[in-house]
Amino acid sequence: MNNLIIKRSQLVEAQFTGTPAIGKKYAFTQVPNISRNNIIIYGFEVFTATQLVTTPSNNTVVPAAAVNAIVITFVDDNNVERIYQIPYYALVSSLNGGFIRMVKPFILNLTKSYVQAVSVTNISTDQVASVNLYYSIVGE
Amino acid sequence: MAYQVISPIMNYFLANNMAKEYTDIEGEMCQFVQINPTLNNSFQEPIYFGSQTMLDGENATITGIEFLTPTSLSNNTEGLVNDYSNSTAKYGILYISDLKRQVIAQLPLYSLVTQNNGGKIKFTFFNDQVWQNCYIEFNLNNFTTPTQPLMFNVYYVPKIKN
Numbered sequence: 001m002n003n004l005i006i007k008r009s010q011l012v013e014a015q016f017t018g019t020p021a022i023g024k025k026y027a028f029t030q031v032p033n034i035s036r037n038n039i040i041i042y043g044f045e046v047f048t049a050t051q052l053v054t055t056p057s058n059n060t061v062v063p064a065a066a067v068n069a070i071v072i073t074f075v076d077d078n079n080v081e082r083i084y085q086i087p088y089y090a091l092v093s094s095l096n097g098g099f100i101r102m103v104k105p106f107i108l109n110l111t112k113s114y115v116q117a118v119s120v121t122n123i124s125t126d127q128v129a130s131v132n133l134y135y136s137i138v139g140e
Numbered sequence: 141m142a143y144q145v146i147s148p149i150m151n152y153f154l155a156n157n158m159a160k161e162y163t164d165i166e167g168e169m170c171q172f173v174q175i176n177p178t179l180n181n182s183f184q185e186p187i188y189f190g191s192q193t194m195l196d197g198e199n200a201t202i203t204g205i206e207f208l209t210p211t212s213l214s215n216n217t218e219g220l221v222n223d224y225s226n227s228t229a230k231y232g233i234l235y236i237s238d239l240k241r242q243v244i245a246q247l248p249l250y251s252l253v254t255q256n257n258g259g260k261i262k263f264t265f266f267n268d269q270v271w272q273n274c275y276i277e278f279n280l281n282n283f284t285t286p287t288q289p290l291m292f293n294v295y296y297v298p299k300i301k302n
Contacts, residue, residue: 001161002162003159003161005264005265006264006265006266009247010246042153045251050230050250051248051256052230054280056233056246058279094256102159105152
């Protein structure tokens with residue numbers, strides 16, 4: 001069985017602003033360097049507070065109890081929802097034998113990608129879903 | 141003779157250094173690296189590694205990085221205690237930077253602990269790094285005993301030069 005090799009990575013986050021609501025789309029905070037449809041992602045990993053308490057932006061990461069209450073959708077440069085509502089749990093490496101989820105490489109449209117809560121019991125206002133994108137740069 | 145069927149997409153991953161067998165060798169060589177936090181390191185205050193030219197992209201491809209907790213190494217060879225377990229790792233992020241100090245990768249320390257990954261090392265393929273430009277940031281000051289170093293294993297493949 002194969003595991004991903006990290007060539008480049010970037011932590012991104014989507015914040016549950018306001019009172020968290022089921023089904024509402026929470027967009028990723030924009031990172032100018034990678035928000036110009038200029039990266040090809042081929043894998044990703046997410047974190048709960050067990051793995052990463054706060055992000056580099058000093059936002060609190062969602063607790064471990066919320067790991068089965070979030071889904072993520074990644075949109076490509078053709079505005080196609082390439083990864084649609086994938087469960088957060090499936091992307092936590094340490095909960096999946098140390099494997100990192102790999103996908104067929106695609107150009108990410110971070111601006112249109114989002115997360116959704118399917119239960120808000122364990123998610124508090126302003127907590128974030130933290131995602132480490134594994135990518136290469138277009139043309140590199 | 142045994143044959144292995146590999147899908148085209150998996151073949152693409154393997155051919156482009158994007159994936160490899162998880163039981164594969166981590167690298168040709170391994171370097172133990174340690175770094176001392178300072179007492180007052182706080183949020184987004186980088187702790188830089190010392191120069192290790194053999195780990196620079198000019199001389200090596202870094203193929204794996206491991207953060208060592210007391211579970212795997214209790215002390216270093218100088219007898220200093222490894223104080224940093226998962227309870228510290230979950231606050232830290234390792235940044236890999238190049239000569240221009242552009243960040244190549246951000247790696248949360250927790251995910252670099254092999255015990256947290258079923259014994260699997262995080263594979264990397266870094267070619268442009270300058271080791272003394274790499275650093276760690278913590279989101280909380282945990283360092284009541286900053287004389288104790290943080291310890292890493294860095295696996296690499298030396299680059300052959302003329």
